[in-house]
Amino acid sequence: xxxxxxxxxxxxxxxxxxxxxxxxxxxxxxxxxxxxxxxxxxxxxxxxxxxxxxxxxxxxxxxxxxxxxxxxxxxxxxxxxxxxxxxxxxxxxxxxxxxxxxxxxxxxxxxxxxxxxxxxxxxxxxxxxxxxxxxxxxxxxxxxxxxxxxxxxxxxxxxxxxxxxxxxxxxxxxxxxxxxxxxxxxxxxxxxxxxxxxxxxxxxxxxxxxxxxxxxxxxxxx
Numbered sequence: 001x002x003x004x005x006x007x008x009x010x011x012x013x014x015x016x017x018x019x020x021x022x023x024x025x026x027x028x029x030x031x032x033x034x035x036x037x038x039x040x041x042x043x044x045x046x047x048x049x050x051x052x053x054x055x056x057x058x059x060x061x062x063x064x065x066x067x068x069x070x071x072x073x074x075x076x077x078x079x080x081x082x083x084x085x086x087x088x089x090x091x092x093x094x095x096x097x098x099x100x101x102x103x104x105x106x107x108x109x110x111x112x113x114x115x116x117x118x119x120x121x122x123x124x125x126x127x128x129x130x131x132x133x134x135x136x137x138x139x140x141x142x143x144x145x146x147x148x149x150x151x152x153x154x155x156x157x158x159x160x161x162x163x164x165x166x167x168x169x170x171x172x173x174x175x176x177x178x179x180x181x182x183x184x185x186x187x188x189x190x191x192x193x194x195x196x197x198x199x200x201x202x203x204x205x206x207x208x209x210x211x212x213x214x215x216x217x218x219x220x221x222x
Contacts, residue, residue: 005055005062013053013062014045022073044070079145083201085192086175088138088167096134097166100217107215109134123221126214133210137167140177142201146189150198156189157181158200165215179203179211 010016021043041057044065051064074080095118098105106118113131117123147156157180164178180189183202190203 004060006060009062010045013055015043015053015055015062018043018045020044020073076148078148081145081199083142083145085140085142085177085194085201086138088169088175090131090135090138092169092171093134093138093167094170095168096130096215097168098163098215098217099166100163101161103217103221105217105221123218129210129214133207133214134167136204136207136210137165137177137215140207141204142190142199143187143204144202145199146202147200148197152200153180153191153198156191156200158189158191163211163216165211177203179208 005013005015007016021041023041024039026037026039038057043055043057045053045055047067048064050067052067052070054063054065055061091112093109095109096107098107105121105123107115107121107125107130108118109115113127115125115127115130117125158178159180162179164176166174166176168174176192178191180191180200182188187205188203188208189200190208191198191200193199
């Protein structure tokens with residue numbers, strides 16, 4: 001786009017009063033408390049032939065950004081949260097507890113690739129497949145954050161009888177993920193509680209297929 005843009009040029013690009021802008025700040029300690037410093041600022045203007053005009057506040061250039069890339073940008077600050085939900089050492093997992101359709105199934109990890117059903121749980125399990133699925137779950141990462149707050153549960157298909165997994169660790173801590181509905185593209189929604197808030201996200205599809213196969217309760221199991 002244009003190499004050098006003056007203040008007089010900005011209205012032509014919709015950048016005199018940007019339609020949207022992102023500001024990244026750092027927080028540093030001072031003698032009087034906390035101060036914020038701007039690390040980066042980018043502004044977005046008008047649309048022209050499926051491109052959005054944009055500029056950095058510290059540069060005199062105007063860029064053109066593809067519209068589909070612009071539409072993928074977050075609408076709220078919370079969507080910028082790190083998508084890594086947790087990182088659990090596989091050997092720290094003591095058991096997996098499954099809740100689904102009013103039923104409960106528990107699997108105990110005795111050691112690497114060695115899983116057994118707890119007393120009261122029925123059916124057959126595949127040790128190797130369960131181990132590999134749990135390994136993937138221990139490094140769970142959201143595909144995308146889509147909503148924040150328990151008030152959004154019903155809108156994304158979360159119910160009291162839906163599938164949920166809880167991993168109980170040897171130190172007594174627990175990590176729980178719930179599953180809701182699906183996107184129009186049949187990508188599952190899942191939810192976790194972080195810092196006392198319910199975060200809803202798109203769950204990795206390939207991992208979900210393994211969860212349904214090896215960490216769910218078969219319909220024929222009472």
